Amino acid sequence: MELRYLFKKAAFVNHSTSKENGEDINKPSAPEGMLCKCAKCSAAVFTEEVSKNYYVCPECEAYFRMDARTRIKSITEEDSFVEWDTDLSIKNPLGTPGYEAKLQGLMEKTGLDEAVITGIGKIGKNETVLCVCDCRFMMASMGSNVGEKITRAVERATERKLPVIIFACSGGARMQEGIVSLMQMAKTSAALKRHSDAGQLYISVLTDPTTGGVTASFAMLGDIILAEPGALIGFAGPRVIEQTIGQKLPEGFQRSEFLLEHGFVDAIVSRKEMKSTLDLLLTFHSADKSTLGSKVVADIAKNASKANANTVSSNSKAKKRKNSKLSAWDKVCISRQKNRPVADDYISAMFDDFCEMHGDRYFKDDKAIIGGIAHIGGQAVTVIAEAKGKNTTDNIKRNFGMPSPDGYRKALRLMKQAEKFNRPIILFVDTPGAFCGLEAEERGQGEAIATNLYEMSTLKVPILSIVIGEGGSGGALALAVADQVWMLENAIYAILSPEGYASILWKDAKRANEAASEMKLTANDLLSLGIIDRIIDEPETMNEESLEGVATNLKEQILSFLSNSNSLLGEDIANKRYERFRRM
């Protein structure tokens, strides 16, 4: 039996000094507003602690909704924000009874003039146009004034060649304004299209909740789309869907994480990191930075090429000696070795500020391909890589480096984005081949690869592709229609695997060893065939430790490639690429 039932507890005395009068005043209680309740975990938490913690529940990390002014304060430099268009007159296009009074009431209560604040401010050193929705005002539904304010802000940004960031949250269209509200979707989208055609950046940040007409217009049109963790994002609300189809929706349906997995969101960014992320993204796209960057690249490359001239020549002697020892099959095995560095390793060894972007915007984020923006020698570049894992868990996640159609579509999306912002593209190839499976066929594996070859041929920015491990067939080529293709010394690049080759020609996959030597898949073979342009030396054993030396050398060569390409015109780059493949 537990002790509590055995203990005889003493009775307590009734201290009745000042009983009735004043007792209620002195009774302990929490002062109004000191505690608030988390909508998700129901915990009572200190309001002050919540606000200090970026309005995130200290108990369960759920996101509290943030009003627009607090949001602007949290991401812009102090006193840098100037608000626009606060004086639009109230409109009631359908003459809905009581609507004006309702708006008037909300204006007084919230101190806002509408459900969105627009204006211009600074994030870090970057000037940007900002639109921030506030869901306290009619669930930030898109009335005509909301549409008007956003459209004006975007138009001004286009005119001044400034980026636009919109923090979306909305219940959707505003019922009281009916069809006029619906037209705001078209109006805002059209303004953003002009902004994009003018080569300007738009970053959309989705916060809880972003639904209905807003999702079907400006919220989903960002060059880059970010989301806050756990935000509800969807076109039709979950309750509507459940009632329509009569089915229970799965846990996490329409949350940010669900959208990320389905390829509609580039990244989920916590509030704590929102400002620094936006600052970095804006910096990637700022005009000064890219010209400055290319200057730095040129300087570094100049110094590097001097140093390189020596190492390349001395290396080539060493290469001959080393290569003679290894057969083609040896190289096939080396290229597949478990501890061989993978794309991730190269990216972290050579690039700064890598900011990964996810998703194809159609169906999925394929983890067999990683892509994003990074700095190299101070210049912003788009980096895309076929990614193998380093252990079984990782490899299952990355599908053993075999991309699905969604992966190739993601890659193409990022390459088109690079073209729009005049960013060079660096590609890393390391795949046994494109994924061969039912789902891949259902979603058009052939079409996806073909489209990449087709579109990459005319991209007006420099493209460099580096085969770091296995270059398996069309799956590799879809990331190798480049101005130059380089290979690591022991990487391979072939029409298919030696096993496949042997089984097709000789009906015996066991003769892969023999096949390898006939296929001309080594870097040396491919250099003499004119398929590739350069071989990157490898140390005797290639692993994470020895990568550093390889990466330093490779980085110098990449910088010199960039420095040479930076002076070329886009048209010329595309024509040269055409000629490169035309010769083959």
Added chain:
Amino acid sequence: MIKKILIANRGEIAVRIIRACREMGIQTVAVCSQADKTALHAQLADETICIGPAPSSESYLNVSRIISATLCSGADAIHPGFGFLSEDSRFAKICEKCNITFIGPTAEMMAQAGNKAEAKRTMQEAEVPTIPGSAEAVTSVVKGKKLALKAGYPVMIKASLGGGGKGMRVARNEENFEQAFVTAQKEAKNAFGDASMYIEHYIEHPKHIEVQILADKLGHVVHLGERDCSIQRNHQKLIEETPCESLSPELRKAICKAAVKAAKAVNYENAGTVEFLLEPNGNFYFMEMNTRIQVEHPITEWVTGIDLIKEQIKIASGQPLSFGQNDVVIRGHSIECRINAEDPDKKFRPCPGTIADMYLPGGPGVRVDSAIYSGLVIPPYYDSMLAKLIVHASTREEAVRKMQMALGEVIITGIKTNVDYQYELVNHPDFINGKTDIDFIEKLKKSES
């Protein structure tokens, strides 16, 4: 008067507070984590509220949950015990805002005494002796030498950005100052890229002496004598005793007077402790002020006959102290040994587990403050202290023998404890002869290895 107290703590101190409340006719509310549902404090209190999962951050350190539990239970005061939230001025402030009596000093006093740099300044202003040394950093040998002379040899020269013993040297006299300074500075420059140095009087083989203070809301401050807590392992106290035999009556008077001055300087209220370092030559220096009840409070209770927990509650209720300094008389000698669930053979690693069986000593002059019983599961999440064994006798000699005897009777099976280690310590000639200082355990370790 306070009617109901929530005890925001666990273990023996929570039990100690519950017992004091019972004697005063005050209702008690215990809080416990999910790992502590069978803990003694949770079983002994009038009411118990489980406030969350095992990790302290989600239970005993979670301010909003403890405040919610207080408001729900209708308690009008919180006793924080020691550790956990006891010295968190933010917590005290929130209690204040919610009209809950925090049994301890106010948030302001706590913040003031808790900030070491500020406390040192306050003490200097109040003429409480602090360790002499440079207020600002120096880079030149000449300037350094001047400061060293002021601070008094031996001096410690340390890098202002220092850490891990790098850029630290002791200079014993003026002759070897220059060499020590230059070496330390070189090291500092290499390690931290900064050559600015602090110079401070270096205290060799000090004793840790602390003075117990009680202060009421009306500004009355009394001291309850000193405690010698020199026997420490990695800054963890192991054995404490009072009075400290190596203090002459004059020195005792001076230290206790300084402690009262220190408490008055921060307008202190409730129970507190002022810690000093005592040099073998009799100089003493203020270290810090603890704004809470201490683990070792029972030895003071025994020699003074004053129940410190009850006094804390009375002071928090606004009552004036019922005695003056002259009423405080020290009688006999008292020693405390801390019994921890840790394995001395494995670098004192905590050893949670289930207590299979136990026997604790008793008899005249023996007190055990503990929260353990046969079958209790000691969770791995919290402090490893299981019990405090306290003895009292008319002389130190008798008290030491009593402690040797009592420790010899302690039996705890099922988990590893430091009982045997403590038994060896209290039988060590240096302890028996009262010749211990802060380096005692270090020296023991060295002589063993």
